[in-house]
Amino acid sequence: MRDGGAAGGGIAPVLLHWYDRHARDLPWRIGPAARARGERPDPYRVWLSEVMLQQTTVAAVQGYYRRFTERWPDVAALAAAGDAEVMAEWAGLGYYARARNLLKCARAVVADHDGRFPETAEGLRALPGIGPYTAAAVAAIAYDEAATVVDGNVERVVARLFTVETPLPSAKPELTRLAAALTPAKRPGCFAQAMMDLGATVCTPKSPACGICPLIHACRARAEGIAADLPRKAPKAAKPVRQGIVYVARRADGAWLLETRPETGLLGGMLGFPTTDWAEAAPAEAAPLPADWTDPGAEVRHTFTHFHLRLALRVARVPEGTDPPRGHWVPAAEFRPAALPTLMRKAFDLARGTLE
Numbered sequence: 001m002r003d004g005g006a007a008g009g010g011i012a013p014v015l016l017h018w019y020d021r022h023a024r025d026l027p028w029r030i031g032p033a034a035r036a037r038g039e040r041p042d043p044y045r046v047w048l049s050e051v052m053l054q055q056t057t058v059a060a061v062q063g064y065y066r067r068f069t070e071r072w073p074d075v076a077a078l079a080a081a082g083d084a085e086v087m088a089e090w091a092g093l094g095y096y097a098r099a100r101n102l103l104k105c106a107r108a109v110v111a112d113h114d115g116r117f118p119e120t121a122e123g124l125r126a127l128p129g130i131g132p133y134t135a136a137a138v139a140a141i142a143y144d145e146a147a148t149v150v151d152g153n154v155e156r157v158v159a160r161l162f163t164v165e166t167p168l169p170s171a172k173p174e175l176t177r178l179a180a181a182l183t184p185a186k187r188p189g190c191f192a193q194a195m196m197d198l199g200a201t202v203c204t205p206k207s208p209a210c211g212i213c214p215l216i217h218a219c220r221a222r223a224e225g226i227a228a229d230l231p232r233k234a235p236k237a238a239k240p241v242r243q244g245i246v247y248v249a250r251r252a253d254g255a256w257l258l259e260t261r262p263e264t265g266l267l268g269g270m271l272g273f274p275t276t277d278w279a280e281a282a283p284a285e286a287a288p289l290p291a292d293w294t295d296p297g298a299e300v301r302h303t304f305t306h307f308h309l310r311l312a313l314r315v316a317r318v319p320e321g322t323d324p325p326r327g328h329w330v331p332a333a334e335f336r337p338a339a340l341p342t343l344m345r346k347a348f349d350l351a352r353g354t355l356e
């Protein structure tokens with residue numbers, strides 16, 4: 001275990017100096033110049049962006065962030081939104097439990113905190129769906145609390161600065177301790193964002209640009225020539241494959257058969273085409289309504305965090321007046337493929353050639 005205190009003493013001022021010149025321009029960010037003029041970040045926007053950025057890239061998040069903030073400009077507006085509206089707007093961003101927790105959290109802020117986010121990491125952690133990372137990030141960025149913010153970028157930078165050889169995820173406590181020792185009492189919010197920016201733009205995973213790095217003289221991994229090898233990662237177990245069948249039905253008037261998935265479980269609360277259960281053994285047919293289902297020989301492939309999914313496609317045209325025992329008909333004029341989760345959009349793209 002390395003000691004961050006002595007080696008890390010001069011890192012914060014150097015990194016803040018670099019951030020003042022090279023901070024990324026992000027739609028949810030109050031940059032260093034505006035911050036120095038006294039502008040304060042809006043905690044709602046910081047929180048929203050941090051929830052969206054979990055497991056997702058900045059590039060993927062930007063459009064979602066813009067649409068959410070145009071439609072729901074503050075936490076009270078989001079708290080008043082309907083579940084289905086928010087889930088539809090989130091569609092495609094993945095990890096749908098985040099969207100359900102987002103709504104729960106917004107409603108708790110309005111109901112229990114008079115519409116104002118708590119101002120400490122500890123207070124924020126008490127809200128539904130806010131874990132240690134998000135609490136620390138919002139407390140640091142929005143309220144300048146000297147909270148330790150450790151995302152994947154920060155883990156990488158710290159592992160390299162101090163040559164932490166322990167593989168992830170076992171190294172997390174050590175990396176957090178080292179990051180905490182680096183966090184300054186002055187401008188901790190800018191420091192947290194500077195670490196993230198350095199990891200995202202300079203100290204990148206495969207080929208760190210050490211030649212332009214402000215921390216090159218403090219970096220042990222660079223000195224030892226092992227920067228690109230860190231952080232080490234424990235080998236991942238191979239993902240199992242699950243199978244299922246997805247049923248895409250279209251009525252003669254153009255309506256599509258959709259159902260809202262159960263609240264708990266994958267894609268919980270999202271709208272989609274009916275499917276069988278997903279299991280490692282090939283499933284039996286479980287069509288949502290009696291029809292002349294055909295097998296176009298296509299398969300929807302999608303990867304979740306813990307498994308690969310293969311869904312065999314079935315399609316059917318059904319006459320008007322058919323009442324489904326499962327799901328409901330969505331008229332063609334109201335059907336928005338963009339409001340479907342990515343897996344279901346893939347099924348739609350495969351089926352549309354046969355059914356449109």
Ligand code: SF4
Nearest residue numbers: 203208210213219227
């Ligand atoms: Fe990363 Fe290289 Fe900078 Fe070290 S010198 S922090 S490895 S970019």
